[in-house]
Amino acid sequence: MSSDDDASAVAGTTPEVARTPLTATLENGLTIVYEAMPWLPSVSATLVLPFGSVSDPEGFEGAATVLHEWMQRGAGDLDSRALSDALEDLGVRRGGGSSRESSSLTASFLASELEAVMPLFASMVTSPRLDDAEFEAARELAVQELESLDDSPAQRLFDELLAAFVASPQGRSPYGTAEGLAALTPALVREEARRNLRPTGAVLALAGGADWDRVLAAAREAFGGWQGDGVNLPGVQVGKPGRRHVVADSAQVQIGLAFPGPKPGTDEAYVHNVALNVLSGSMGSRLFTEVREKRGLVYSVSAFFRTLRGFGYTVGYAGTTPERADETLAVFLAELERLSEGVTAEELERAKTGMLSALVMQGESSSATAGRLAADVFNLGRARTLQEITAKVEAVTVEDVNEYVATHRLPEPTIVTLGPARVAAGVAQ
Amino acid sequence: MSSDDDASAVAGTTPEVARTPLTATLENGLTIVYEAMPWLPSVSATLVLPFGSVSDPEGFEGAATVLHEWMQRGAGDLDSRALSDALEDLGVRRGGGSSRESSSLTASFLASELEAVMPLFASMVTSPRLDDAEFEAARELAVQELESLDDSPAQRLFDELLAAFVASPQGRSPYGTAEGLAALTPALVREEARRNLRPTGAVLALAGGADWDRVLAAAREAFGGWQGDGVNLPGVQVGKPGRRHVVADSAQVQIGLAFPGPKPGTDEAYVHNVALNVLSGSMGSRLFTEVREKRGLVYSVSAFFRTLRGFGYTVGYAGTTPERADETLAVFLAELERLSEGVTAEELERAKTGMLSALVMQGESSSATAGRLAADVFNLGRARTLQEITAKVEAVTVEDVNEYVATHRLPEPTIVTLGPARVAAGVAQ
Numbered sequence: 001m002s003s004d005d006d007a008s009a010v011a012g013t014t015p016e017v018a019r020t021p022l023t024a025t026l027e028n029g030l031t032i033v034y035e036a037m038p039w040l041p042s043v044s045a046t047l048v049l050p051f052g053s054v055s056d057p058e059g060f061e062g063a064a065t066v067l068h069e070w071m072q073r074g075a076g077d078l079d080s081r082a083l084s085d086a087l088e089d090l091g092v093r094r095g096g097g098s099s100r101e102s103s104s105l106t107a108s109f110l111a112s113e114l115e116a117v118m119p120l121f122a123s124m125v126t127s128p129r130l131d132d133a134e135f136e137a138a139r140e141l142a143v144q145e146l147e148s149l150d151d152s153p154a155q156r157l158f159d160e161l162l163a164a165f166v167a168s169p170q171g172r173s174p175y176g177t178a179e180g181l182a183a184l185t186p187a188l189v190r191e192e193a194r195r196n197l198r199p200t201g202a203v204l205a206l207a208g209g210a211d212w213d214r215v216l217a218a219a220r221e222a223f224g225g226w227q228g229d230g231v232n233l234p235g236v237q238v239g240k241p242g243r244r245h246v247v248a249d250s251a252q253v254q255i256g257l258a259f260p261g262p263k264p265g266t267d268e269a270y271v272h273n274v275a276l277n278v279l280s281g282s283m284g285s286r287l288f289t290e291v292r293e294k295r296g297l298v299y300s301v302s303a304f305f306r307t308l309r310g311f312g313y314t315v316g317y318a319g320t321t322p323e324r325a326d327e328t329l330a331v332f333l334a335e336l337e338r339l340s341e342g343v344t345a346e347e348l349e350r351a352k353t354g355m356l357s358a359l360v361m362q363g364e365s366s367s368a369t370a371g372r373l374a375a376d377v378f379n380l381g382r383a384r385t386l387q388e389i390t391a392k393v394e395a396v397t398v399e400d401v402n403e404y405v406a407t408h409r410l411p412e413p414t415i416v417t418l419g420p421a422r423v424a425a426g427v428a429q
Numbered sequence: 430m431s432s433d434d435d436a437s438a439v440a441g442t443t444p445e446v447a448r449t450p451l452t453a454t455l456e457n458g459l460t461i462v463y464e465a466m467p468w469l470p471s472v473s474a475t476l477v478l479p480f481g482s483v484s485d486p487e488g489f490e491g492a493a494t495v496l497h498e499w500m501q502r503g504a505g506d507l508d509s510r511a512l513s514d515a516l517e518d519l520g521v522r523r524g525g526g527s528s529r530e531s532s533s534l535t536a537s538f539l540a541s542e543l544e545a546v547m548p549l550f551a552s553m554v555t556s557p558r559l560d561d562a563e564f565e566a567a568r569e570l571a572v573q574e575l576e577s578l579d580d581s582p583a584q585r586l587f588d589e590l591l592a593a594f595v596a597s598p599q600g601r602s603p604y605g606t607a608e609g610l611a612a613l614t615p616a617l618v619r620e621e622a623r624r625n626l627r628p629t630g631a632v633l634a635l636a637g638g639a640d641w642d643r644v645l646a647a648a649r650e651a652f653g654g655w656q657g658d659g660v661n662l663p664g665v666q667v668g669k670p671g672r673r674h675v676v677a678d679s680a681q682v683q684i685g686l687a688f689p690g691p692k693p694g695t696d697e698a699y700v701h702n703v704a705l706n707v708l709s710g711s712m713g714s715r716l717f718t719e720v721r722e723k724r725g726l727v728y729s730v731s732a733f734f735r736t737l738r739g740f741g742y743t744v745g746y747a748g749t750t751p752e753r754a755d756e757t758l759a760v761f762l763a764e765l766e767r768l769s770e771g772v773t774a775e776e777l778e779r780a781k782t783g784m785l786s787a788l789v790m791q792g793e794s795s796s797a798t799a800g801r802l803a804a805d806v807f808n809l810g811r812a813r814t815l816q817e818i819t820a821k822v823e824a825v826t827v828e829d830v831n832e833y834v835a836t837h838r839l840p841e842p843t844i845v846t847l848g849p850a851r852v853a854a855g856v857a858q
Contacts, residue, residue, distance in 0.1 A: 039468040040793055041789055041793075042789055042790055042793065073722075080722065081713065081718065081722075084711075084712050084713035084718075085713050085775075085779065087712075087713075088711050088712070088713045088779045088782065088783055089778070089779055089782060090782070091782040091783060091785065091786030092786070093783075093786060093787065093790060094712065108786075108790055109786065110786065110789060136725065137721075137722060137723070137724075137725040140725035141721070141725060141728060144725075144727070144728040144749070144750065145728050147680060147681065147728075147750060148680070148681050148728050148748060150679070150680035150681070151580075151582045151583075151679045151680055151681050153580045154580075249678055250579070250580045251576060251577070251579035251580055252576065252577050252579070252580050282517050283513050283516075283517070283523065284510065284513035284514050284516075284517045289510065289513075292566075292570070293502075293509065293510075293566060294566070295566075296565065296566040296569035296570055296573075298573065299570060299573040299574050299576075299577050300577075319577060320573070321573065321576060346514075349518070350514065350517045350518055353517065353518060353519070353520040354517055354520060354522075356520065357520030357521070357522060357537075357538065357539065358522065360470055360471055360539060361471055361522060361537055361796075364469055364470075364471065364793070364794065364795070365793065365794060366793070367790075
């Protein structure tokens with residue numbers, strides 16, 4: 001029904017205005033990054049902590065997601081309800097989640113409330129109560145979210161794809177496992193809090209309508225007393241490529257593929273991303289045209305670049321009927337292969353225009369901007385300026401792309417399909 | 430995993446700045462509405478046409494969604510690919526969809542491209558090619574989207590709930606039916622295009638960084654030659670309340686309920702919406718606290734106000750396990766009933782603060798603003814100013830709410846559950 005253009009361009013920019021992220025590192029190791037958007041009445045904050053399913057102790061998979069829920073249920077002098085009420089009295093809109101390598105808390109609020117919001121926001125990581133009384137409800141929600149995956153075949157596919165593609169613990173599901181969640185105790189998750197809720201390696205990114213002096217003072221006041229060393233995350237290791245079919249009680253077939261490279265933030269990554277936007281990323285892109293428009297094979301198809309810390313990979317996705325699964329996968333792989341023959345100048349310009357346009361739109365939002373800054377510092381070690389991202393995309397030439405695709409043949413992808421058993425003979429041989 | 434605050438507040442405002450939508454009606458009947466956001470480099474447009482599943486001919490359910498797809502596949506001198514390329518060369522990000530009473534096209538682009546984008550955007554409704562060669566692919570996509578519903582239990586629930594709740598043709602699924610889609614021919618859908626792609630009753634809403642004179646001139650130039658009378662939509666009629674269980678091959682149970690009133694845009698609707706935000710709309714709200722936080726009964730729970738043209742209704746939703754379905758529904762209904770006992774001043778202030786904060790955040794986006802303006806004109810017949818919405822929410826007192834909930838007891842809701850057969854004896858008696 002919906003046909004939103006799901007471009008996977010780099011996030012957020014406004015080329016017309018010089019918007020330079022300002023960075024500071026507190027004595028305790030917390031990195032603070034801020035981009036002023038003075039025309040906005042709001043400020044958005046994203047706090048990223050370097051823990052997730054990757055850091056869960058063996059046998060206790062799901063500890064991170066339970067900790068992420070539990071730590072928001074009361075902090076400092078405030079019990080769960082009082083903390084929630086205090087944030088809502090200030091009009092704070094909250095979000096966040098726990099993923100593979102990181103867990104985040106987000107908040108958007110009026111700039112005038114900055115000094116009132118920061119101490120409450122910080123308290124969830126600096127002094128979470130972790131009351132016994134709240135533990136079971138936090139675990140129970142995690143169990144339900146895990147169980148609800150059974151009714152979300154696309155989400156299950158991504159979990160299975162990453163499990164097959166990544167050999168290191170980043171391949172674990174952020175939802176945990178039934179056994180891991182059942183084995184958790186308050187004492188064990190408190191120990192995870194002690195290990196993981198630390199300023200070293202954490203990133204606090206903000207964007208919006210306040211000035212840097214105020215932001216830094218409020219952040220320092222709220223987070224300055226936080227202490228402790230962070231945990232080192234393991235590097236990403238890729239598994240052996242191959243094909244796998246996961247039998248699921250679904251009507252449709254979900255097709256996923258993944259292959260590694262290049263390293264995020266490098267010039268090669270910009271070239272790769274532009275090439276990928278010729279393939280996917282808009283309604284006129286090759287995949288959409290060949291798979292969806294011409295053949296009507298799928299209801300959804302896309303390819304996009306994703307990052308783990310210091311590691312980039314490409315994911316392809318298609319959702320289709322069991323009858324069309326084989327042909328869809330074949331066309332998808334053929335289009336990936338055909339990229340090596342090069343792109344036209346027209347295709348390149350169109351892909352770049354789309355990426356630059358997306359940068360402008362996303363750059364209009366304070367929450368998208370805070371998220372981009374946090375991801376940059378977490379994944380690349382520094383926040384890029386919008387001008388830098390824009391200039392890097394603009395600088396990619398058709399020669400760059402064609403030399404890149406000619407010399408970087410498609411690595412053998414990991415392919416995972418998920419759907420009824422009867423397709424197993426076909427797509428999943 | 431994610432815990433985004435899904436507040437259902439009225440959309441979009443920035444109280445600090447006087448932002449007044451400007452409106453014009455062209456000679457052909459098209460209403461144009463614009464809100465300037467001069468600090469933005471982009472402009473967003475939403476074109477709403479008064480056709481959807483409600484207007485599908487009997488036996489041809491799905492005609493609207495196929496028309497919506499088909500009309501975007503080439504217009505004027507440009508075939509499908511050329512049109513898509515032309516829009517992408519201008520960096521246009523497109524979206525839209527076909528729903529019950531309306532179908533929409535959306536576009537976001539740099540303000541500097543306004544005059545180049547408008548003629549292309551307009552051509553999809555003023556001169557769609559509707560080439561035979563594109564018909565089957567458009568229908569095939571609609572068939573696949575309908576089939577993919579089998580793997581989206583929550584979406585299926587909403588379709589089943591509306592089908593049970595609404596007796597008039599607005600109760601039909603926007604996805605159509607397998608039989609209806611199979612019966613469609615190019616000639617029949619062309620006739621639907623002739624009936625439905627008309628300026629009378631259509632709304633073109635824009636927001637962003639251009640001035641009104643430019644916007645109006647560009648819109649007039651692109652849409653001025655469009656001719657034809659619109660189709661009258663039937664009024665909404667509510668069915669007899671009751672309970673129904675839909676057996677589905679899902680792991681979880683989806684619970685939905687709906688009841689009518691009040692009329693959108695009235696003072697009563699503001700009071701109702703504030704009361705509903707005490708119940709749902711934030712992490713500290715009653716439903717979230719009672720159902721999710723205290724009892725850990727569900728992975729998702731919410732209640733929100735929805736509108737059809739001139740008709741408002743409340744929808745409640747919860748997703749849970751089969752074992753918890755009975756208790757979840759019971760607690761949900763008890764919380765709805767308990768609203769009639771009144772709300773506290775503290776709860777009211779918190780709900781209003783959340784709604785006003787959401788208005789500010791949503792008002793920062795040009796696409797959200799264009800969407801709000803289009804919905805206002807389409808559903809209420811006029812675009813409210815942000816100041817009006819803000820003032821109306823701010824004016825709601827605890828006495829207003831408590832008098833309203835005491836005198837407007839909960840109508841008997843339509844309740845639909847969807848999930849495994851074994852729960853049928855419980856929640857779906």
